[in-house]
Amino acid sequence: MSLDPKDRTIVEATQAGLPLVPAPFAVVAENLGLSEAELITRLTRLKQDGIIRRIGAAPNHYRLGMTANGMTVWDVDDAHVDALGEKVGALAFVTHCYRRPRALPDWPYNLFAMVHGETREEVQSKRTEISALLGSASRAGDILFSTRILKKTGMRLRGKEA
Template structure:
C-alpha cells in the first residue's frame, strides 16, 4: 500500500506522540489544516488498513521502576515456533516477541521475547515461566540483559528529501 501525501503528513505529525493537552487531535488537525473529525477518521482508516497498529501511551518502564530488562532468546523447533511464539507473546510480562532466522553455527536462537522487571531475579523468574511454556520444543535459551539505552523510539518516517 502506498500512503497518500496527506496520509504521510498525518503519520509524520503523530509518529513521535500526541501533544499532552485536553484535545490532542484538535491541535494536530489544526496544524495540518484539517478538522479534528477528519483527522480522527483518517487515523481510524489507517489503523483498519494496518498502516498504523495503535495509538496509545508508551510508558517509560525505567521511570516505573522496571530497570531490569532482558531479551530472552530461544532455540525452538521450527515446526512449532509460530504457535509457541504466539503463546509467549500473549504473556502479560512480554512486551515484544518475534521470530528471527538463526545465524548458525554461532547463533541458534529463533524466538526472542523481551521481559522487564524491577530486579534481575524477577526477569529470571519470568524467563523460567517462558521456558516451562516452551517445554521440550525448546532446545536452548539464554537471556541478554540491557546495560544501557541506545535508542528509545519506534520506526519513524523521514520527511521527503528535495
C-alpha cells in the first residue's frame, strides 16, 4: 500500500510529534495548506487502515522525576506467556510489555516489561507485583536498570528527495 502525496506529507509533518500548542492539528493543517477537519479525517483514516499506530503524548519520564527505570525480564512458560503478558501490560505502572524469543543458553527470558519509578526501591516493589501476577508460570526473572538515556524514535519517512 502506498500513501497518496497528501497523506505522505501529513505523516512526514507529524512523525516527530505535534506542536505543543492549544490547537496542534490546526497549526499542522495550516502549515500544510489543509483544513483542520481534512487533516483530522485523513489521520483518522490512516490510523484505521493501520498506516499509523497511534497519536499520543510521549512524556519524558526523567523530567517527571521517574529516574529509576528498569526493564524487568521474565522466563515465562510458553503456554501462558501471551495471556500473562497481556495482564502485565495492563498494569498501570508498566509502560510497555512485549514477548521476545529466548536466546538459549545465555538468555532464557521471553517476556519484557518496562517499569519506571522515582527510586530503585519503587521499581523493585513494582517488579515484585509483576512476579506475584506471573506466579508459578515464571521460572526466573531479573531487572535491568537503565544507566543512561538513549534517544528513542519510531520509524521515520524521509522527505522527498530531489
